[in-house]
Amino acid sequence: MNMDLKAYLAERRGLVNRALEAYLPAVRGPAFRVVQAMHYSLFAGGKRLRPILCLAAAEAVGGDPSEVLPVACALEMIHTYSLIHDDLPAMDDDDLRRGQPTCHKKFDEATAILAGDGLLTAAFQIMADAASRFEGRERDLLAVIRLIAAAAGYPGMVGGQMLDLQAEGRKVTLKELETIHRMKTGALLTASVRSGAVMAGGTRAEVTALTSYGEKFGLAFQVTDDLLDVEGEAGEMGKATGMDAQRQKATYPGVLGRQEAKEWAQRLVETAVADLQDFGPVAEPLREVARYLLVRRS
């Protein structure tokens, strides 16, 4: 099958953006400043990769992607909160994100901390609020909330960021690097695919296969992200490149060498696509998105 990935991604981004705008309108009310800051970071040009994976997984099990939008939007809010907090002076101290001032630069540090907290909390509110949409499926919804919380919290993203900070400036093994990234970025990417499949009513076998795809996708994403930091141009990335080396962050090209990192990313994408062998053309977007990791430039 030969799909137009670019048009597909644009259409899905539109769908997600409209839903996000409905969930978090920039409407004046009490504490408007923190809502503004949440809105600013949420609409600062994200690729919407996690929600798109969630919608595509729903599609892959024969579901209606728009049905899982509350979960998809919650995933993007959690991702955005993590960027806001990671950018803080006490963490990675970044001034630019996607070519625009980071939240604490645009507003201030206190507002950025609160905006992150607000997005993380709103994500759970939106998912719990989707109960009416999933009548009779409440148990699945609770399972999805649980798995997303685990992926975002100390067993996942929060723990991964902690390990990443602790690894700065020292040599790490490939095994340590995998643990960091499996927790820091892999867990939420995997949860995105899995939650879409669960909420769209996928069978146990389908959910297992898609979770396996998600795990490999997550690793491949990080390897190619590290390669982009070495090879990308600041203009296309919308952020400073070469920052990992400057900060002595552990990276795959650093540990494996550039060529071997590229080959490994390739193998990961191939095995991720192989996990989808029992799925028909409905899984084509997931296949294409995985292959795109190898050629993306931002």
Add this chain to the structure above:
Amino acid sequence: MNMDLKAYLAERRGLVNRALEAYLPAVRGPAFRVVQAMHYSLFAGGKRLRPILCLAAAEAVGGDPSEVLPVACALEMIHTYSLIHDDLPAMDDDDLRRGQPTCHKKFDEATAILAGDGLLTAAFQIMADAASRFEGRERDLLAVIRLIAAAAGYPGMVGGQMLDLQAEGRKVTLKELETIHRMKTGALLTASVRSGAVMAGGTRAEVTALTSYGEKFGLAFQVTDDLLDVEGEAGEMGKATGMDAQRQKATYPGVLGRQEAKEWAQRLVETAVADLQDFGPVAEPLREVARYLLVRRS
């Protein structure tokens, strides 16, 4: 009825502490540092007021308090996260909390931000994970997750902290002060009572009455908290007193005067207790805890 409130509170604190220890054991694992920081702040001597209110509300509608422990513990984790983030240098910049170094003083700023994020996320994980305990009651559990998220997020606690920071150094009206505190502390206190009543299967009338009690309790709590800051002794409070004035924070004694603030707290407690008139002796703990606000010294 003449209950021994001190013994009651000690017994309930023990129940909550044992459950919290089970939910967040200080066990070595990946990213142990952030788990240690979460554990440190969670066990830094909190009064466990929110979980105790949740358990007491369950009791007041004839339920088994221990059944609602997952929700009660989630409330304490959310409260602890909010203290960790509020204490950060970019926010209230506090070095002491309950007589011990604040999280960012004991660890560091990055770890404290992550510990707060970890506790907030763990709260939702624990609630969603309680699905197996509430079979057939999944819809109520989702409603409780939603109401707690709203109370904690930008419509509640996060928004209230934003307004509180924005109000520093300027004169606020009584109406503004009420909005700040209704959002910052009242919302989660009210949610504590309401969620206990809902999860223990309270009738609609019971839940309504207890919510009304919770709203008045929340306001009375803040008024008496402000009074303690003016009148308490640092030794008993476990933190510096007179800090509100030093920071030019808006307070009830500041806006109303000390005497009028005291009288208002008294009236709020009376009306909170009056909300419980249709409840029998099972609601005595809620009545006593409200009355205790007027005589507490920390």
